[in-house]
Amino acid sequence: MKALSKDLIDNPELWRLSLMTGDKGISVFACPVVGEGSVISEYLPYDAAVSSRASAIEDVVYANPMLLLPFRKVDIVFDTVKTAVVPADVQPDNFGRMLNLGSEWVIREAPLDSREKLIYAVDRGVDNFVSRTYDMGSRHHVLELLNCYCMRKKQSLAAARMYVNIGVDTLDLLVYNRLGLCALQHVACTSADECVYRALAVFKQCGLDPDYDEIVVSGNSERRHHLMPELSRFVANVLPAIFPSAAYHGDSTAHKAPFPLVILPLCE
Numbered sequence: 001m002k003a004l005s006k007d008l009i010d011n012p013e014l015w016r017l018s019l020m021t022g023d024k025g026i027s028v029f030a031c032p033v034v035g036e037g038s039v040i041s042e043y044l045p046y047d048a049a050v051s052s053r054a055s056a057i058e059d060v061v062y063a064n065p066m067l068l069l070p071f072r073k074v075d076i077v078f079d080t081v082k083t084a085v086v087p088a089d090v091q092p093d094n095f096g097r098m099l100n101l102g103s104e105w106v107i108r109e110a111p112l113d114s115r116e117k118l119i120y121a122v123d124r125g126v127d128n129f130v131s132r133t134y135d136m137g138s139r140h141h142v143l144e145l146l147n148c149y150c151m152r153k154k155q156s157l158a159a160a161r162m163y164v165n166i167g168v169d170t171l172d173l174l175v176y177n178r179l180g181l182c183a184l185q186h187v188a189c190t191s192a193d194e195c196v197y198r199a200l201a202v203f204k205q206c207g208l209d210p211d212y213d214e215i216v217v218s219g220n221s222e223r224r225h226h227l228m229p230e231l232s233r234f235v236a237n238v239l240p241a242i243f244p245s246a247a248y249h250g251d252s253t254a255h256k257a258p259f260p261l262v263i264l265p266l267c268e
Helices: 053-062 092-098 124-133 142-154 192-205 221-232 252-256 259-267
Strands: 015-021 025-032 040-045 073-078 083-087 105-111 116-123 138-141 161-166 170-177 180-188 214-219 237-240
Touching: 015 259, 025 053, 025 259, 040 252, 053 124, 073 142, 073 259, 083 092, 092 105, 105 124, 105 138, 116 124, 116 142, 138 142, 142 161, 142 170, 142 180, 142 259, 161 192, 161 221, 170 192, 180 192, 192 221, 214 221, 221 237
Parallel strands: 015 073, 073 138, 161 214, 214 237
Antiparallel strands: 015 025, 025 040, 083 116, 105 116, 161 170, 170 180
16 A cells, blocks of 8 residues: 655645544544545554554554644544443543553543543553654544534434444444433444344344334445345334535545544534
C-alpha cells in the first residue's frame, strides 16, 4: 500500500484528522474543517510481525507522513473491547479491578447519560505514544460516539430500537427503549453468523418486539449487506442507517469511512 504523503494536504491547519486504533490496523479519516472538499479515508494494517501494539501503531504513523502534519484538530478513537458500563458515581479507583486488569492498562471513562458511564482499557504503551504524538488530540471510545449519535436520534422514537454497527472485525450493539439506554456492547466478531446470533440475542434480552421495533444497521458495507437479509428473517423492520448529510463533505469517499469517525464531529 502506498504511504500517505504529506503532499496530500496543502493546508493541514484547515483540516481535521481522526484515527481509530483497532486490533489489526488504524482507520484514517481526514476532512476539511469547513466547507466541502475531498476527504481521505484509508485503512492501514499493522505489521503482523510486530508483537507490541504500541510499536505497531508507531510504525504505521511514522510510515505515513501525512499523519504527522499540524492539523487543526486530531481525534483518537479507541476500538478496544475491554469495556464495561457502570453507574455514573463509581470512582475511577475501582475501574481496574472491575475489568480485572493490571498496571499495563490505562483505564479511561466517558459519560453515557445521567445515570451511567462507559469505562474502557487502553494499552499503556499505546496511550503513551498517542499522548506524546498527539498531545492536544481528543480521546474517545467507539461506543461513546455511537451512543452520543443514537441518543440524539432517540428523541423522536415511537418504538424501541437497536443500532448495529459493523467494524472490520468488531460488532457494536446499542439498544434504546422509552426509558433510555437498555444495552451497550462492543465485541470482537468476525463471523457473520455470530454477528446475527449476538444481535438477535440482545434484541430478545431487551424485550424488543420483532414485529414492531426496529434494527438500524451501519458500518462496513460488505458485512452490512450480508447481515441485513439475515436479520430480516427474524425481525420485520431492519433498516440501513441514513448517512448524515452534514458528514458528507461533497465527496462519496466519506461513505467508505468507519461510521464512528464519520459521526464524530456531530457529537460535539
